[in-house]
Amino acid sequence: MPARTDIPTPLCIAIIGSGLGGLSAAIALRRQNHNVTIFERYDFGGEVGASLSCASNGSKFLQEWDVPIAAAKPVKLKSLIMHEWESGEVQSRYDLGDYKEKFGADYNNFHRIDIHNVLKETALGSKGRGTPCVLKTWHRAVEINEDAGTITFENGATFSADVIIAADGIRSVSRGLLGITPSITPSTSCCYRCIIPASRLQELGLEKFVSSDAIEFWGGYGINKIVMSPCSGNEVVSTYCFYPASFNDLQQDGWNISTTGPDLVKTFPTLDPDVHKMFLHADDIKMWRLYVHEPYPYWFKGKVALLGDAAHPMLPDQSQGACQAMEDAGALGIIFSEQYNDLSIRQRLNLYEMTRKKRASRVQAASAKARTDLSERIGWSSKTDRSGKLTIEEICGYDMHAHVAELVTDLRSA
Numbered sequence: 001m002p003a004r005t006d007i008p009t010p011l012c013i014a015i016i017g018s019g020l021g022g023l024s025a026a027i028a029l030r031r032q033n034h035n036v037t038i039f040e041r042y043d044f045g046g047e048v049g050a051s052l053s054c055a056s057n058g059s060k061f062l063q064e065w066d067v068p069i070a071a072a073k074p075v076k077l078k079s080l081i082m083h084e085w086e087s088g089e090v091q092s093r094y095d096l097g098d099y100k101e102k103f104g105a106d107y108n109n110f111h112r113i114d115i116h117n118v119l120k121e122t123a124l125g126s127k128g129r130g131t132p133c134v135l136k137t138w139h140r141a142v143e144i145n146e147d148a149g150t151i152t153f154e155n156g157a158t159f160s161a162d163v164i165i166a167a168d169g170i171r172s173v174s175r176g177l178l179g180i181t182p183s184i185t186p187s188t189s190c191c192y193r194c195i196i197p198a199s200r201l202q203e204l205g206l207e208k209f210v211s212s213d214a215i216e217f218w219g220g221y222g223i224n225k226i227v228m229s230p231c232s233g234n235e236v237v238s239t240y241c242f243y244p245a246s247f248n249d250l251q252q253d254g255w256n257i258s259t260t261g262p263d264l265v266k267t268f269p270t271l272d273p274d275v276h277k278m279f280l281h282a283d284d285i286k287m288w289r290l291y292v293h294e295p296y297p298y299w300f301k302g303k304v305a306l307l308g309d310a311a312h313p314m315l316p317d318q319s320q321g322a323c324q325a326m327e328d329a330g331a332l333g334i335i336f337s338e339q340y341n342d343l344s345i346r347q348r349l350n351l352y353e354m355t356r357k358k359r360a361s362r363v364q365a366a367s368a369k370a371r372t373d374l375s376e377r378i379g380w381s382s383k384t385d386r387s388g389k390l391t392i393e394e395i396c397g398y399d400m401h402a403h404v405a406e407l408v409t410d411l412r413s414a
Contacts, residue, residue: 010034010131011336011345014151014161016141016174017041020052020112021308021325022167023119027065028333029165030123030130037159038123038133039151041140041168050193051231051238052110053077053215055378056396058323059105061330066128072118073233074108079214080379088218088272094380103396109215111232141168144177146302163345164304165332167325170293172310178301187290187315189223189371190250192241192264194282198234206278209237215319218272220374225317226268226275239278240316242371243267250289257287290315292368295361300349307332312360317370318378320363320395327400331355334404347411354407355400366390 011034015022018040026036054062054074062069080094100106123133143152144164151159166174175182198210209216210230218226225242247267250257264279265271279285293313299306308325334340335348335355343351366389370376378392385391 009338009341011162012160013037013163013165013336014039014159015165015167016151017167017169017308017310018120018135019167019169019308020116020119020322021310021328022165023116023123024061024065024326024329025165025167025307025332026123026133027067027119028061028329029336030133031065031128032333032337033130034336035131036123036133037161038135039139039141039153039159040135040137043137050112050195050240051229051236052112052115052322053229053319054108054110054115054326055319055323056099056103056105056107057398058326059108060103061326061333063105064330065122065333067122068118069108071121072108072110072115073231073235074106074110074115075213075230075232075234077107077109077213077215077229079212081212081214081216082220082374083216083218083272085218085224086270086272088274093214099396109229109231111236111238114232141166141173141177144174144304146178146304149303162303163336163349165307166304166310167307168310170309170313172306174304175296175306175310178304178306180296180298180306182296182313183294185292185294186245187292187371188245189242189290190245190247191288191290191316192243192259192267192285193239193288194241194261194264194279194285195236195238196278196282197236198230200281201237201278204277204281206274209274209278210234215379217374218275220377222372224268225374226271228275237278239275239282241268242317245289250287257289259285259287261285290371293364295357295364299353299357303345303349305332305349305352311356312364314364314367315371316367317376318363318367318390320367320378323395324360324363327360328352328356330400331404334401340404340408343408343411351404351407351411354411355404359398362390363395 013036015038082092140154216228223244227240261280307328
């Protein structure tokens with residue numbers, strides 16, 4: 001197929017949302033020499049204080065985009081540890097072994113603020129390939145013309161682009177503007193999250209929670225589950241605590257609802273006393289109402305495509321939300337490279353959906369299964385598990401470049 005001459009290069013690309021997914025997309029597209037403008041509805045889409053697991057399927061793209069990973073102070077996870085609920089005794093340990101050699105990148109655990117800041121600096125800074133992206137704050141999209149590629153903002157400004165990427169999160173306004181009405185069910189679970197400085201854990205005699213370089217679990221077979229891991233260069237420990245929604249009948253939406261250490265202890269009365277001790281001295285304790293989203297019927301319309309939580313919100317139990325957003329961004333970077341310049345913009349966005357929707361929806365479904373069954377989590381899985389189960393090899397050994405090339409062959413021959 002001859003190269004098209006009606007597609008401008010570089011493209012003008014607008015990204016709605018400056019969270020982890022939006023910034024990842026901005027970097028991926030900047031690296032392909034496109035001109036990228038990011039629009040944020042507030043002053044800046046800063047992240048809150050919690051950890052973020054980034055398995056190799058996300059970390060590989062950070063490497064590919066020349067993101068300075070070390071600047072985000074990751075903890076390289078080496079194992080998964082299961083504790084007995086009441087005593088805290090270690091029941092099993094799954095060693096990740098030669099993880100990097102096998103899958104091509106480390107299993108990094110970040111503090112969300114650390115990696116968000118590094119992605120922002122990479123997108124907007126002068127270092128690296130491509131023209132630095134532009135960030136415009138206080139731009140809340142209220143209208144999108146998907147055929148013309150125009151955005152109208154609440155402040156009266158307008159913007160025209162060759163491509164629009166809507167990365168405006170789980171409560172995406174853009175999604176509704178494209179005609180998608182989510183099917184949402186409240187989960188039977190809610191979640192607390194909290195952090196505690198390593199220095200305080202050492203004062204409390206709880207050094208074991210700092211030095212493990214592991215994701216540690218209590219429970220997980222049923223609704224109750226505790227997930228703990230170090231981040232920010234082992235200076236902080238972050239904990240997610242899942243409990244029945246009926247316990248306190250939390251109705252308020254969001255994941256930034258304040259609560260207290262004694263409330264955490266009261267929620268899990270028979271839990272390991274050392275974890276109780278940590279709860280009572282933790283910082284930034286928040287509650288988070290969880291919801292189950294069914295897959296959306298489509299991800300793109302005209303010149304507009306959804307990305308990250310705007311496209312595929314998922315429960316946190318596979319620790320894949322951020323990685324799947326990075327995969328979305330990775331797909332855009334591959335598809336909007338010179339290698340595929342013979343395809344029209346709409347063909348490329350269709351290819352993006354073909355590449356990502358089935359895989360992300362599979363992870364979305366597996367995350368819901370893992371909400372109450374830890375054996376469904378990919379970290380504890382293997383290719384020798386039962387047929388149809390999502391495995392660590394399927395997620396971490398995935399080659400998106402090869403997948404896109406295979407789909408393009410079919411697309412070009414159609």
